[in-house]
Amino acid sequence: MSPGSSSVRREFSAATAFRSLLLPTAFAVAFVAFVWNEAAREALLQLLFPGRFSYIYERVSLAQLFAEHVALVAISSALAALVGITLGVFVTRPIGRDFQPIVQDMSSVAQTFPPVAVLALAVPAIGFGFAPSIVALFVYSILPILNNTISGLDSVDPAVVEASRGVGMKRYQTLLLTELPLAARVIAAGVRTSVVINVGTATVGAVVGAGGLGTIIVSGLVRDNAAYVFSGAIAAAFLALSLDFVIGRVQARFYDARTS
Amino acid sequence: MSSSDNGRGAPEKTTLFAAVLGAAALFRPLYAFKENRVALGDPVTLFAAGVPWGAAFIAALLVAAALLAFGAQRPPIRWAKIVTGLALVIALVATLGVAGRLAVHGEEFGRVTPSSGFWLVLLAGFIIVQGSLRGADAPEALKILVGLVPFVVVVGLLLTGRLDSLAPVQEYYNRESRFASELGAHVRLAGAAVSGATVLGVPLGVFAYRRRKAERPVFALINGIQTIPSLALFGLMIAPLAFLSREFPVLRSLGIRGIGNAPALIALTLYALLPIVRNAYTSLAVIRGSVVDAGKGMGMSRGQMLRYIEIPIAVPIILSGIRVSTVQAVGNTAVAALIGAGGLGAFVFQGLGQGAPDLVVMGVIPIVLLSVFVDRGLAIVIRVLTPKGLKEAPL
Numbered sequence: 001m002s003p004g005s006s007s008v009r010r011e012f013s014a015a016t017a018f019r020s021l022l023l024p025t026a027f028a029v030a031f032v033a034f035v036w037n038e039a040a041r042e043a044l045l046q047l048l049f050p051g052r053f054s055y056i057y058e059r060v061s062l063a064q065l066f067a068e069h070v071a072l073v074a075i076s077s078a079l080a081a082l083v084g085i086t087l088g089v090f091v092t093r094p095i096g097r098d099f100q101p102i103v104q105d106m107s108s109v110a111q112t113f114p115p116v117a118v119l120a121l122a123v124p125a126i127g128f129g130f131a132p133s134i135v136a137l138f139v140y141s142i143l144p145i146l147n148n149t150i151s152g153l154d155s156v157d158p159a160v161v162e163a164s165r166g167v168g169m170k171r172y173q174t175l176l177l178t179e180l181p182l183a184a185r186v187i188a189a190g191v192r193t194s195v196v197i198n199v200g201t202a203t204v205g206a207v208v209g210a211g212g213l214g215t216i217i218v219s220g221l222v223r224d225n226a227a228y229v230f231s232g233a234i235a236a237a238f239l240a241l242s243l244d245f246v247i248g249r250v251q252a253r254f255y256d257a258r259t260s
Numbered sequence: 261m262s263s264s265d266n267g268r269g270a271p272e273k274t275t276l277f278a279a280v281l282g283a284a285a286l287f288r289p290l291y292a293f294k295e296n297r298v299a300l301g302d303p304v305t306l307f308a309a310g311v312p313w314g315a316a317f318i319a320a321l322l323v324a325a326a327l328l329a330f331g332a333q334r335p336p337i338r339w340a341k342i343v344t345g346l347a348l349v350i351a352l353v354a355t356l357g358v359a360g361r362l363a364v365h366g367e368e369f370g371r372v373t374p375s376s377g378f379w380l381v382l383l384a385g386f387i388i389v390q391g392s393l394r395g396a397d398a399p400e401a402l403k404i405l406v407g408l409v410p411f412v413v414v415v416g417l418l419l420t421g422r423l424d425s426l427a428p429v430q431e432y433y434n435r436e437s438r439f440a441s442e443l444g445a446h447v448r449l450a451g452a453a454v455s456g457a458t459v460l461g462v463p464l465g466v467f468a469y470r471r472r473k474a475e476r477p478v479f480a481l482i483n484g485i486q487t488i489p490s491l492a493l494f495g496l497m498i499a500p501l502a503f504l505s506r507e508f509p510v511l512r513s514l515g516i517r518g519i520g521n522a523p524a525l526i527a528l529t530l531y532a533l534l535p536i537v538r539n540a541y542t543s544l545a546v547i548r549g550s551v552v553d554a555g556k557g558m559g560m561s562r563g564q565m566l567r568y569i570e571i572p573i574a575v576p577i578i579l580s581g582i583r584v585s586t587v588q589a590v591g592n593t594a595v596a597a598l599i600g601a602g603g604l605g606a607f608v609f610q611g612l613g614q615g616a617p618d619l620v621v622m623g624v625i626p627i628v629l630l631s632v633f634v635d636r637g638l639a640i641v642i643r644v645l646t647p648k649g650l651k652e653a654p655l
Contacts, residue, residue, distance in 0.1 A: 098273040105394060199489055218598065221498075230496065236491070237496070
């Protein structure tokens, strides 16, 4: 359990760092050109879909839709992380321990709900548009974070908690300085799952008026324009893959119970 | 289990919480009355619904649940709570049916939509039943049967026409024949995708395990596929398939086009791969452990090892992967309706497009029930097939 073990793994040469970042960087550059440079995008789309299409969605720019998508995901995921972690901490404390079984049961039932169902039900329940979609995305995103917070905190060795109490830490200090850091990797894994699902669900959000990259995909489907569908699909796929990559990197920096 | 598992007078918090939640929800609207399909609706609370005995009974059940929460956690009290919760759910649905019928009486296009009060009391009932059932000392099979009671009663009420005034039920009647065909399409599409993913995924998992070099690229690829949003993956399938269909008339005559079943099936199959490949891989890792040495030590032949050790261990692990894949596929198939693949998602998107929330609810409920039943059903199958020595926590 030495805290030094993770720094051993972080020892790498400049060459490997360069190689491991080369591909992601190349992808990112190509992607930025695709989303923000309409001329480059049009040239590529003309190559892929020769013929009769209109290549550039005229109502909103792809960059704008991308920004909306990021906003949908960022706001709902941040709220979900806040609520999910708080709730997970609550049901693992003595005061909330009684609620843990029912919270776990409910979240396991709720996780079998398809995300699109939650999004669609938001319309009769709270209405159409950006804000109701945020609420739906937020509610659905809580589950993986909550589950992982509970299992992360539960997996902390009770002896370690007792030792922290023994050296005079208060309960809140034990939570903040011992338990949460030890559970951080598992919690981050929950956040990662949640964010990836969220990007996907937000794409479908276009049909409930959320805006975002789904807008151009749905519009392409309706107008039978494969170039629109492709533009939105590539952008959404890139967003999901890159968020997964970045959160994965962050997650890898936390304490790993299996190797320490 | 519970820390209040004693007679010291500390209330059982879960049931108490549910009873308070339910009581608060009684003051929210039970349903909204609509003159026609797209009307906004007037909210009506339980007490104003014209069913005094139903309201009184529901209120009494919530009081009973609250009082039972203060009782000791002994089996009779536990079962009393379970029965109270079941009665609450059934009384609520029945009251809504009766109240709805009173409300629409004489209105040709009138209908009622369940509102927040209904859903919250239903949630309270679920918490009371589930919370007490979980720790109850009863066979797993009995618990499952008890959990099914509300479903059976609701289906009975539906079939005997007692819930006909509910708007989602009316949406169903307007599309009765299409409902069956879309449900069939949904099940076929999800089923075909999971079957395809099983046929491809199990050998792929075995391959990834055997060839150490292939492990990373295989998992990187299928992890990447899972990461891509479903709508985006469906979209990405369209262009190449449209191209192939244009260039090769043979494919077109097989019904392969840019939209419809072909792209949906391919994308859904790709999605379903990850859990199956991962679990096939894991099952081999488990088998290659010490159990095999134990078998060899006992003098088992290759055939005996396969029959008594490898298959019994591998099958439940692979089935767990199939379970996760199937639940996902049921949800993703709903999205596939957007590329013209049909299925229950068609109702949902149609409802969203028409601004008819009740049609959305009518489409969503069977999708959710399908997911939940597939999930629970496969969980039971897996439990039955898991060798005794490997059994873990209850369902």
